[in-house]
Amino acid sequence: xxxxxxxxxxxxxxxxxxxxxxxxxxxxxxxxxxxxxxxxxxxxxxxxxxxxxxxxxxxxxxxxxxxxxxxxxxxxxxxxxxxxxxxxxxxxxxxxxxxxxxxxxxxxxxxxxxxxxxxxxxxxxxxxxxxxxxxxxxxxxxxxxxxxxxxxxxxxxxxxxxxxxxxxxxxxxxxxxxxxxxxxxxxxxxxxxxxxxxxxxxxxxxxxxxxxxxxxxxxxx
Amino acid sequence: xxxxxxxxxxxxxxxxxxxxxxxxxxxxxxxxxxxxxxxxxxxxxxxxxxxxxxxxxxxxxxxxxxxxxxxxxxxxxxxxxxxxxxxxxxxxxxxxxxxxxxxxxxxxxxxxxxxxxxxxxxxxxxxxxxxxxxxxxxxxxxxxxxxxxxxxxxxxxxxxxxxxxxxxxxxxxxxxxxxxxxxxxxxxxxxxxxxxxxxxxxxxxxxxxxxxxxxxxxxxx
DNA sequence: ATTTTTATAGATCAATCGATCAACAAGAAT
DNA sequence: ATTCTTGTTGATCGATTGATCTATAAAAAT
Numbered sequence: 339x340x341x342x343x344x345x346x347x348x349x350x351x352x353x354x355x356x357x358x359x360x361x362x363x364x365x366x367x368x369x370x371x372x373x374x375x376x377x378x379x380x381x382x383x384x385x386x387x388x389x390x391x392x393x394x395x396x397x398x399x400x401x402x403x404x405x406x407x408x409x410x411x412x413x414x415x416x417x418x419x420x421x422x423x424x425x426x427x428x429x430x431x432x433x434x435x436x437x438x439x440x441x442x443x444x445x446x447x448x449x450x451x452x453x454x455x456x457x458x459x460x461x462x463x464x465x466x467x468x469x470x471x472x473x474x475x476x477x478x479x480x481x482x483x484x485x486x487x488x489x490x491x492x493x494x495x496x497x498x499x500x501x502x503x504x505x506x507x508x509x510x511x512x513x514x515x516x517x518x519x520x521x522x523x524x525x526x527x528x529x530x531x532x533x534x535x536x537x538x539x540x541x542x543x544x545x546x547x548x549x550x551x552x553x554x555x556x557x558x559x
Numbered sequence: 560x561x562x563x564x565x566x567x568x569x570x571x572x573x574x575x576x577x578x579x580x581x582x583x584x585x586x587x588x589x590x591x592x593x594x595x596x597x598x599x600x601x602x603x604x605x606x607x608x609x610x611x612x613x614x615x616x617x618x619x620x621x622x623x624x625x626x627x628x629x630x631x632x633x634x635x636x637x638x639x640x641x642x643x644x645x646x647x648x649x650x651x652x653x654x655x656x657x658x659x660x661x662x663x664x665x666x667x668x669x670x671x672x673x674x675x676x677x678x679x680x681x682x683x684x685x686x687x688x689x690x691x692x693x694x695x696x697x698x699x700x701x702x703x704x705x706x707x708x709x710x711x712x713x714x715x716x717x718x719x720x721x722x723x724x725x726x727x728x729x730x731x732x733x734x735x736x737x738x739x740x741x742x743x744x745x746x747x748x749x750x751x752x753x754x755x756x757x758x759x760x761x762x763x764x765x766x767x768x769x770x771x772x773x774x775x776x777x778x779x780x
Numbered sequence: 781a782t783t784t785t786t787a788t789a790g791a792t793c794a795a796t797c798g799a800t801c802a803a804c805a806a807g808a809a810t
Numbered sequence: 811a812t813t814c815t816t817g818t819t820g821a822t823c824g825a826t827t828g829a830t831c832t833a834t835a836a837a838a839a840t
Contacts, residue, residue, distance in 0.1 A: 368787050368836050390697060392613045394827065405789050410829060472697060475754045476611060476690065486756055508775070514765040515772075521746025522739040528749075529738065533696045535707055544735040551736075554729070555772035589806050589817050615797065626819055631799060 375412045378402060382423050387466040391420055391473050424481050427470050431461065432488060441496050447504045447558055451549045454493075455523055456542055462524070463541065468531035494520060507557035519552045596633045599623060603644050608687040612641055612694050645702045648691050652682065653709060662717050668725045668779055672770045675714075676744055677763055683745070684762065689752035715741060728778035740773045 369377065381402045386393055395416060399406040413419040436458075440450055462468065475482045494516045501511045523545055530537040538544060553559070590598065602623045607614055616637060620627040634640040657679075661671055683689065696703045715737045722732045744766055751758040759765060774780070 367789095371787080374787080390613070392611075395829090396827085406828090407790080407830080408788060411787075414829090416828060469697065472693060472753070476693060476697075478755060482754060483756065486750075486754055508772075509768065512765075512768075514759060515768060517746070517750065518743040518765060518769045518772075521750070522743030525738070525742025525746055529707075529742070532693070533703060533707055534699060535704065538735060544733075544739060547730065547733075547736060548739045551729075551739075551776035552772060555775045588819095592817080595817080616799090617797085627798090628800080628820080629818060632817075635799090637798065 371412070374408075378404075378409060378412055378419070379422050379426050382419055383426055383466055383470065386420070386423055386473065387469040391470075391477060395419075423470065424474060424479065427467060428481055428485055431467070431485070432492065433457070433461075437492050437496055440493060441500060443500075443503075447500055448549065448553055450500070451497075451553070452546060455545050455549065459523060459527065459541055459545060463527040463530065465531045468527050472528075472532055501553075501556060501558070504553075504558045505556040508555050511556060515552075519548065522548050592633070595629075599625075599630060599633055599640070600643050600647050603640055604647055604687055604691065607641070607644055607694065608690040612691075612698060616640075644691065645695060645700065648688060649702055649706055652688070652706070653713065654678070654682075658713050658717055661714060662721060664721075664724075668721055669770065669774055671721070672718075672774070673767060676766050676770065680744060680748065680762055680766060684748040684751065686752045689748050693749075693753055722774075722777060722779070725774075725779045726777040729776050732777060736773075740769065743769050 382398060385398045385401055389397070395409050396406045399409055409419065413422065436454060440454055442450065462471075471482065471485075490513075494513070498511060498513055498516045501516070505511060523541075526537060526541045526544060529535045603619060606619045606622055610618070616630050617627045620630055630640065634643065657675060661675055663671065683692075692703065692706075711734075715734070719732060719734055719737045722737070726732060744762075747758060747762045747765060750756045
């Protein structure tokens with residue numbers, strides 16, 4: 339639906355131009371394979387995030403300023419390209435030091451939660467991540483479940499232990515309680531990037547209040 | 560991806576059969592237009608919920624046990640069919656008596672919240688609704704935003720007023736706080752039907768605890 | 781300069797898509 | 811039984827899709 343208008347490929351008049359160092363601009367000719375591949379993946383991430391994983395390769399190529407056949411030089415099949423998009427988007431999304439900092443009891447639990455969700459929300463509250471995560475989830479992608487299982491095991495489960503340890507009143511916290519805290523925060527990004535609803539430009543205040551309510555119910559400072 | 564296997568249309572041997580009253584089974588021939596249209600819409604809801612709004616009309620027709628061309632007898636275009644799917648799914652999803660019951664201060668706020676979210680979750684925690692809502696949201700459908708705006712104006716905003724009135728401590732509740740409560744609950748359905756994650760078969764306990772935590776933070780009984 | 785390598789473009793294929801149309805047949809009317 | 815209406819089918823069109831192939835030209839090697 340209303341993807342970019344048809345535009346000429348404008349390959350005439352090879353205007354003289356000083357050689358660019360990074361070579362990310364000047365989407366013209368004969369890039370070293372590594373760069374070209376990365377350029378295609380980056381473009382594909384943005385493109386598929388907008389129009390969905392069923393967006394066609396011709397529109398993607400046009401947006402890249404490149405022929406459609408070139409894409410298939412670097413990826414044997416469209417599914418391979420999508421797989422590369424998944425890897426690019428999912429890779430290293432869970433910072434390896436979060437588990438440690440989340441369980442570091444030398445700092446108050448509230449601060450740990452605040453730090454974690456401030457950083458995590460800054461990382462995932464982006465159109466590309468949010469939408470590709472949702473598209474791939476709906477498509478039943480294995481990477482999606484793997485990500486959530488890892489999130490659960492590496493971050494949320496330790497988090498539950500921390501909350502349980504710090505709790506001074508209320509019911510024994512369960513995994514569902516943690517998911518509820520998590521979901522309520524993530525839902526801000528869903529409202530913004532999936533539903534296109536107006537949202538606070540800075541979600542940190544809403545996040546802080548959600549965390550405080552959560553801890554309050556368990557009698558944590 | 561792995562939609563039903565190719566199967567013959569099995570229209571030979573018109574096995575004698577007693578005329579069925581409801582006529583929902585025996586997807587064979589010459590249904591009155593109203594019934595056939597409804598059958599197509601019902602099938603389309605289930606079909607598009609599974610494979611997405613870009614599922615093709617031939618697979619849908621095959622699933623209905625009907626020719627593809629027949630679909631276009633009842634819907635001039637595929638977009639018209641999708642529009643009918645939207646109407647079918649979105650129609651009357653917000654019960655008209657909820658606003659009144661949600662603001663009926665003769666019953667405790669906790670009971671009202673519990674009643675509302677018990678019924679609401681039972682209504683929307685279904686694959687068809689959840690997935691079509693997400694598909695249409697990603698597609699940028701206008702109906703999607705309209706629904707959320709109505710939800711916000713008719714239910715969540717009054718709810719905010721109720722919470723603000725009942726609050727005895729904590730910060731002044733904001734709309735973002737209500738969205739957080741709502742999102743945390745809805746996220747259960749997202750985990751289940753969009754991400755395909757294991758979830759409690761009965762979410763009412765998780766919902767109850769979420770509501771209690773929310774009210775607790777504002778000092779409501 | 782000349783040759784060699786290969787990244788890229790352009791043309792094109794086969795499959796699939798939404799959509800159309802004429803012919804058929806089920807069921808009501810007579 | 812015959813006619814008439816119209817719900818339904820099967821064949822097919824034109825556009826679009828992912829994917830392939832060959833010719834070209836940019837850049838490295840000589």
